Amino acid sequence: MAAIEILGLEKTYKIGFWRKRPKHALYPLQLTVEDGEIFGFLGPNGAGKTTTLKLLMGLVYPTAGSARILGREWTDPSVKAQIGFLPEQPYFYDYLTAHELLEYYGQLSGVPAKQRKQRVDQVLHQVGLRDVQGLQLRKFSKGMLQRVGIGQAILHDPKLVFLDEPMSGLDPMGRREVRDLMEELKHQGKTVFFSTHILSDAEALCDRVAIIHKGELRGVGRVEDLTSTIQGKVEIIWQGTQVPAAIKAMVAECHVSGDRVRVIVEENQQDMVIDILRRERQRLVAVIPVRTSLEAYFVEKLRRAETTAGSTI
Amino acid sequence: MKHRKKISLIAGACMVLSLVASSIVLHRTDQLRPQATLDEVLFLNSPKVIKRASLGFDGLVACIYWTRAVQYFGSRFRYAEPNYSLLAPLLEITTQLDPHLVVAYDFGSTFLASKQYGAGEPERAIELVNYGIQNNPDNWRLYYDLGFVYYMELKDYKSAAEAFERGSRVPNAHPFVKILAAQMAQHAGEYQTARMLWSATFQTTHDKQIKQSAFEHLRALRVDEDVTHLQDGVTHFGERTGRLPASMAELLAAMGLDRVPVDPDGNPYKLTPEGRVEVRVPDDFAFATKGLPPGYKPPPKAHAQF
Amino acid sequence: MRARIAHIASNTFREAVRDRVLYNLIAFVLLLSGAAVLVGQISIEIEKLVVINLGLTAVSLFGVVIAIFIGIGLVSKEIEKRTLYTVLSRPVRRWEFIIGKFFGLAGTLVVNTFFMAIGVFGALFYVSHKFVRADALILVALYFIILEFIIICSLSLLFSSFSSPLLSAVFAFSLFVIGSFAEDLRNFAGMAHGMSRWLATGAAYVVPNLSAFNIISSIAHEQPVAGQLVLQNTLYALFYASMALSGAVLIFERRDLK
Missing domain, CATH: 3.30.70 (Alpha-Beta Plaits)
Structure with a gap:
């Protein structure tokens, strides 16, 4: 069973106050993410990665198209109990402590009261925040907030985790830890869908990647397949x-x-x-x-996209 | 998708139903508390307190009180035996909040004073308008309003004439005010003043009709004066002899005059058997207040000119 | 569903408390005790009048200011700071979020009013040294004030669901002022003719009718309050809040959270 099936999701914003003109944030997107894989969603800033994630989370409504998550219609409220989401540059209620925040999110996700306490402690340990759990989030650094974000995404033990730029704002140690965490999730049989503009992260982690640029999908495939297309x-x-x-x-x-x-x-x-x-x-x-790096492939794809503007690859 | 549509539908229906329900409740509440906003006039009847409470927005609050005053008057006017007890406080609050709201004085002078159509409190009306004049000395309409209260409700022609006369001195005053002042002065027997005012009107106006009217009034004034003088002679004669003079000649002799006085048209005055001094042709002096036959009604044309 | 609404409500309450919103109580107590001591030196009888008028007016104004200033940020601030993303990506429906926020704010105001009410009764006891039966009317006035808060809460939440905090504040304050003179507006509508009459009547019924909730001056004079009015005001506040919240849900349900 596919974890995510995106069936032509499309988003067009109307911009401008007076004479509104359409801006395509995302052209119709077809994409399938298999169960149990780490899937990298690659593209430069402003390519449409965050829009895609927001569409899947129901934060933004599509102009057309639909999607299925874990075999169900993506708007089905029951889907949400089984997915976790880390937004880009997350920000949380800064008057709460890390412990209170996770407790609150546990309540909202419907984690039974009996398991909640234990689960919160476990996650705090996992993301390395156990020592600062009593501190209000307003005193947290950007990297610590990113950890809180990852913590809240995996808190309710979801089957599918969406991470938007999970490595940004982290120091090399932190990136290493997030990488390990993602591999651990995969090991537990979970599906990880993450977006990034840092190619080395994707290269090291992903089973498959998709490359998106200016709202259009430019290529999908296994990392090895994509890289071997260019002579070594x-x-x-x-x-x-x-x-x-x-x-x-x-x-x-x-x-x-x-x-x-x-x-x-x-x-x-x-x-x-x-x-x-x-x-x-x-x-x-x-x-x-x-071996030709993913980066080389990426640069090549973008270069070709620029020269044959408009044609999909 | 389906889920979202359902929620929108439910929320929309809920909104419409709630609006209808709240309107119904509101309607019933209004019936429960008739004149509720006016109750506060009973509790908060000090304009000073209200001015403080309006936090500097006196203009706006004045407008609200003004609307309330009109509303109050309108709702009471329909009753068989209307009671306008709150009209004066409402107007006083309004004008103290905004002393330049001239329309409130206008309205108040009429409906606060009128016994027939309003509260019948001319003294409070005069107080109100005087307050208005204090704050808007350059508005001739207020003097006009004041004059009218004196004239219509109190029949105090002297004060009315004074009010109109003060108004006529305001720059840009309608010329009509001066005419009213003159007329009141004439009614009050202040012929000197009346003559002066009519002469001024006659000399300054450019309107033919007004000029003509001023001229007619000046003529009528002379009749008034002459008749008053002669009538005094008749009264005097009566006091001395115990009877009325039998003829004009007898009267003139008694008054020490050697000539029969004539009206502005040159016709001599006549003495009726009842001892009244009258003009020969009443229609020529339609504006005169004296010397006309009892029950005399001027022809419609003359009446139209003030 | 109910549990989630309750959690959102209690988190909203917690936010208000941690934002030191209840600190306004200190200002309130200072104001009231100052007034009580001052009027204690003025003539008898009027001191009670002053304490009731001043106390209840302050309760009402403090509450309205809090309701508006918290209310306007309830939704828009969460969108702006993107805290909403991690909430709505959970099994929380958008309408549950709105309703939860409303109850959280309303709860904050009820607690706040409770403490202020204690202050009013304290000041009253200080100036008159005893409570009489008519003082129970103050409870009715406080109840009406809370109903008024519920209406203001729902309105600021409505504006917050589609507008920036600053604009929402302007809208909410204008409606509060207009609502306080709603009876005049309806009288005015009754005097108009034709098209403007329809428009004014419509507007007069859509704006919140807050004048019926203000019975401070009449209870200060120990005028009794009709039971019918208590019932109808309760119904009105509930219907009005339900209308504004439905509007907020309707708008929020359709919004793209960019």
């Missing part, structure tokens, strides 16, 4: 101070530092370069396949 390259490093002429002719540039030489060649030239090095009696240090 190989990085070859050996000990020495000189570059044999035969190799020099083959590569555009080579870096010499200390007693190491480093060149990057096309995958199909790899054997030839190694043969030459053997013949020249150089000592090979490393041969590393350089």
Whole structure:
């Protein structure tokens, strides 16, 4: 069963006060997220990621289209008990303490009173806020608020978690923790749908990603599939101070530092370069396949979208 | 989608029903508390307190009290035996909140004073209008209102003439006010004043009709004066001899006059057997207050000119 | 459903308390005790009148100001600060949110009025050293004041559901002032003719009729209050609040939370 099926959701805002003109925040979107996967929703700022999430949360109403979440109509109120949501740059009732806030959200989500206390403590521990649970949220830093946000999203043990830019505002330690948490959720069999504009996060975590730009979907697929569509390259490093002429002719540039030489060649030239090095009696240090990064794919997609403006990929 | 539509429908229906229900309740409450807003006039009848309580918005509150006054008068007017006891306080509050609300003085002078159509409290009306004049000395209408209260309700022509005369001196006053002043003065027997006012009108007006009227009034004034003088002679004669003079000649002799006095048209005055001094042609002096046959009614044309 | 509304209401109450809203009570007590001591030096009989008039008027004004200033932010502030996102992504319906907020604010005002009422009775006891039977009328006046708050609460919530706090405050205050003179407005409508009569009558019935709730000056003179009026005012406040809240739900249910 698919966790999320987006069936042509579309949002057009009317902007301008006097002569209203339509602004497409999201063109009809078709997207399926499978059960149990971590799905990355990629795109630069203003691409339509947050709009999509708000549509799915029922905060904004679509101009057309519909969606199914966990097999049910997405407007079905019973769906909401089984999903968690972290908004972008979350902000909470700052007169409450972290503990009170989670308690309140637990009440709203219908967590039974008996389990609530225990569950709140558990989540506070999980997001690393146990020591500051009695502090009013107005005294929290941005990173701490992000943790509270993640805490409230997973509080009621939802089957499906939506995270809007979960890593933003966090230090490297925090990002690491959020990454671990997402993997743990996956491990528990939950589905994670998260949006980000930071590609390395998606690359490290996601089973599949979708790329969105200017309200339009540009590509969906497994990270490996997307990256392997571009020919790979190989990085070859050996000990020495000189570059044999035969190799020099083959590569555009080579870096010499200390007693190491480093060149990057096309995958199909790899054997030839190694043969030459053997013949020249150089000592090979490393041969590393350089997989095209998701970023390269992303940049490529956007570049192509710009040149063939309007055509979908 | 469906869910949202259902909620909207329920909320819409609930809103309409609640509005209807609240209107019905409100209607019934109004019947329960007739004149409820006027009750507070009984409790809060000090304009000073109300002025303080209006927190500086005296103008607005004055308008509200003014509406209440009109409303009160209107609702009482329909009763068989109307009781206007709150009219004076309502108007006093209104005008003290906004002393420049001239319409309130206008209205008050008429309906507060009138015995027939209003509260029949001319003294309070005069008080009200005098307060208005104090605050709006440049508004001729207030003097006019004041004059009318004296004239219509108190028949005090002298005070009326004085009020009209003061009004006529206000810049931009309607010329009519001066005419009224003159007329009142004539009624009051203040011929000097009346002559002066009519002469001024005659000389300053550019309106042909008014000029003509002023001229007619001046003529009538002379008749008034002459007749008064001669009539005094008749009275004097009676006191001395115990009878009426038999003829004009006998009267003139008794008064020490050598000539028969004539009216402005040159016709001599006549003495009736009842001892009344009269003009020969009453229609020529329709504005005269004296010297006309008893029960004389001026022809309609003359009456139309004041 | 009921549990969720109750949770939202109690959280709204908690917000008001933590925002130090009830601090107004201190100002109120100072005002009242100052007045009580002062009028204690004026002539007999009128001191009671002053304390009742001043006390109840202050209760009413303090409450209206609180109702408007909290009410106008109830929805719009939550949208602006995006605190609403994490609430509405839970099994909370939008109408439940509105109703919960309303009860939270109304509860805050009832508690606030309760403490102020204690203050009024305290000041009354200070100046007259005893309570008489007619003093029970003050309770009726306080009840009417609470009904008035309920109407103002629902109206500010209505404005908050579609407008910015500043505009909402302007709207709510204007309606409060107009509502205080609603009877005059209806009288005025009765005098008009034709089209303007219809419009004015319509407006006179849509604006809140607050003048029937103000019985402060008459109870200060120990005028009895008709039982019928108590019943009808109660019904009116409930119907009016229900109308305004339905309007708020209707608007809020359709809004995109950008």
